[in-house]
Amino acid sequence: LIVDASDASGRLIPETLFGIFFEEINHAGAGGLWAELVNNRGFEAGGPNTPSDITPWTIIGNESYVNVETDRTSLFDRNKVALRLKVLCDSEGDNICPAGGVGVYNPGFWGMNIEQGKKYKVVFYVRSTGSINLTVSLTGSNGVGNLASTVITASASDVSNWTKVETLLEAKATNHNSRLQLTTTTKGVIWLDQVSAMPVDTYKGHGFRTDLAEMVAAMKPRFIRFPGGCFVEGERLRNAFRWKASVGPWEERPGHFGDVWMYWTDDGLGYYEFLQLAEDLNALPIWVFNNGISHTDEVVTSAILPFVQEALDGLEFARGDPTSKWGSLRAAMGHPEPFDLRYVAVGNEDCTKKNYRGNYLKFYGAIKQAYPDIQIISNCDASSQPLDHPADMYDYHIYTGANDLFSRANTFNHASRSGPKVAFVSEYAVTGNDAGTGSLLAALAEAGFLIGLENNSDVVSMISYAPLFVNANDRRWNPDAIVFNSYQLYGTPSYWVQLFFAESSGATLLNSSLHPIASNSLLASAITWQNSVDGRSYIRIKVVNFGANTVNLKISFDGLDPKSVHQTNMTVLTSANVMDENSFSQLKKVVPIQSTFQAVGKDINVSVPPHSFTSLDLLKD
Numbered sequence: 001l002i003v004d005a006s007d008a009s010g011r012l013i014p015e016t017l018f019g020i021f022f023e024e025i026n027h028a029g030a031g032g033l034w035a036e037l038v039n040n041r042g043f044e045a046g047g048p049n050t051p052s053d054i055t056p057w058t059i060i061g062n063e064s065y066v067n068v069e070t071d072r073t074s075l076f077d078r079n080k081v082a083l084r085l086k087v088l089c090d091s092e093g094d095n096i097c098p099a100g101g102v103g104v105y106n107p108g109f110w111g112m113n114i115e116q117g118k119k120y121k122v123v124f125y126v127r128s129t130g131s132i133n134l135t136v137s138l139t140g141s142n143g144v145g146n147l148a149s150t151v152i153t154a155s156a157s158d159v160s161n162w163t164k165v166e167t168l169l170e171a172k173a174t175n176h177n178s179r180l181q182l183t184t185t186t187k188g189v190i191w192l193d194q195v196s197a198m199p200v201d202t203y204k205g206h207g208f209r210t211d212l213a214e215m216v217a218a219m220k221p222r223f224i225r226f227p228g229g230c231f232v233e234g235e236r237l238r239n240a241f242r243w244k245a246s247v248g249p250w251e252e253r254p255g256h257f258g259d260v261w262m263y264w265t266d267d268g269l270g271y272y273e274f275l276q277l278a279e280d281l282n283a284l285p286i287w288v289f290n291n292g293i294s295h296t297d298e299v300v301t302s303a304i305l306p307f308v309q310e311a312l313d314g315l316e317f318a319r320g321d322p323t324s325k326w327g328s329l330r331a332a333m334g335h336p337e338p339f340d341l342r343y344v345a346v347g348n349e350d351c352t353k354k355n356y357r358g359n360y361l362k363f364y365g366a367i368k369q370a371y372p373d374i375q376i377i378s379n380c381d382a383s384s385q386p387l388d389h390p391a392d393m394y395d396y397h398i399y400t401g402a403n404d405l406f407s408r409a410n411t412f413n414h415a416s417r418s419g420p421k422v423a424f425v426s427e428y429a430v431t432g433n434d435a436g437t438g439s440l441l442a443a444l445a446e447a448g449f450l451i452g453l454e455n456n457s458d459v460v461s462m463i464s465y466a467p468l469f470v471n472a473n474d475r476r477w478n479p480d481a482i483v484f485n486s487y488q489l490y491g492t493p494s495y496w497v498q499l500f501f502a503e504s505s506g507a508t509l510l511n512s513s514l515h516p517i518a519s520n521s522l523l524a525s526a527i528t529w530q531n532s533v534d535g536r537s538y539i540r541i542k543v544v545n546f547g548a549n550t551v552n553l554k555i556s557f558d559g560l561d562p563k564s565v566h567q568t569n570m571t572v573l574t575s576a577n578v579m580d581e582n583s584f585s586q587l588k589k590v591v592p593i594q595s596t597f598q599a600v601g602k603d604i605n606v607s608v609p610p611h612s613f614t615s616l617d618l619l620k621d
């Protein structure tokens, strides 16, 4: 490998090259990154009708003690369903309540993670025909074991109208599979609505589960594409994600059933929270909005204007003056300053749909007129032929087998250099048998693909893997970058491959050539960058060996004085078997291992293991 180490002959890599794609899939948000512990907090999961589907809420006490049903008496207009408990038993008299009382419990998303010493804020709305005496507790999965509890009492006059209750519970013990209980031993009728339990400590105080957010932050993403994917489209339009239903006070959001990934979301993680997440990660938000097209139904172009207005309103919400109609809602939610929204994508994977071009042009014209600086991303692939409509970027998605993805490292070698269009590779991954639930093989093919994209970063300006997250209790898509349950998490090898590229955005790509091309299983790239923390300059060489043989590689540098190199660190991702995966029992079976490398003289000789991804970091003056 010959590397021209002089910065002057290199080319700047876009500042935005590597980012993330967050989709509400696999309970990535609800029961994942969004730290809310209660699942279906408004008893609304069955939709607006009653009786509603209160799952996973479960009744404590049989029918001779308590009758539980839903009605439409909620305080909140957009989510009218409330839970009505008619308590038939008492602490004395002829129908004494069972020990512990009667009521309901919520097990969260396959168990709530409650940790000793941590505080949890419980909020709910209550109304009653009489006085209340309600025990709020966090217990083990079977109701046994009191992790934290408090008793809420109020006189009849205090709760004759809907009343908000807030309480702080501090856990006395740890249980990863807990539940929240609301119980009583007082006869009467009680209504409950919008029950929430949030850990007090969340990432940057904004409601994101800290361990998951930190794992994402380690990727140093420069952008976040959200909130989908198919989630944006919906199987049917009526079930698509619509931003206006996801903003404002959390209690007032209607929630919706995502009919592609087939689960209910309370939409606590809404449009505002996504913009906040981008800001917290120091990443630019890329908003994908519905363009009037779902998997099965479409709005014709002649009727698309309400959707166009909805997109314009969404831009005003993100960027508008705090005194504007939608900007003032953002300000009221806690963010008077505009969010730095510069990119939007018109729909997802809809290029071949009947009304796509017509609808797209309406969005394009209206957005460019109101916000000329906004970069608009088309769903149509222009990697091999020019677009037939105006766009600032085009979206490129690829899910395939390992050999195929590795061979696609050169996809953009021949893309037009003369046109203004650049690619956003917003979804890529090895899928199918080669991938399992996250194999080394898949990750190495992706490493090769990414090296090809990095070398073509004059025409590829953004790259994100998909999907980012999976709650192991609800795998809707395999594989994924980060796997978690209520308390554990690990990166698949595909996650770790992405970390090798964390310094690439905004770095300088150095000219490098592999020759003689000893094997078509080897791909390499070289970058140089300045570390903002220590202010020092580094060169990083990345080499993927997709083959089954060790390769002895000589790396020669033009324009580099060996005396200026202080230290060389080597990081290798490999494993005994190419199908090896990480798991909850072996979180770190396939992770990068770092060592110091003794470089002697002008050239570096490295033995590159079979089926491996290696980086060499040279610390310069």
Ligand code: AHR
Pocket: 023, 025, 228, 229, 230, 231, 348, 349, 427, 466, 467, 477
């Ligand atoms: O990443 C999973 C899905 O794959 C996305 O929702 C969609 O855009 C693609 O088909």
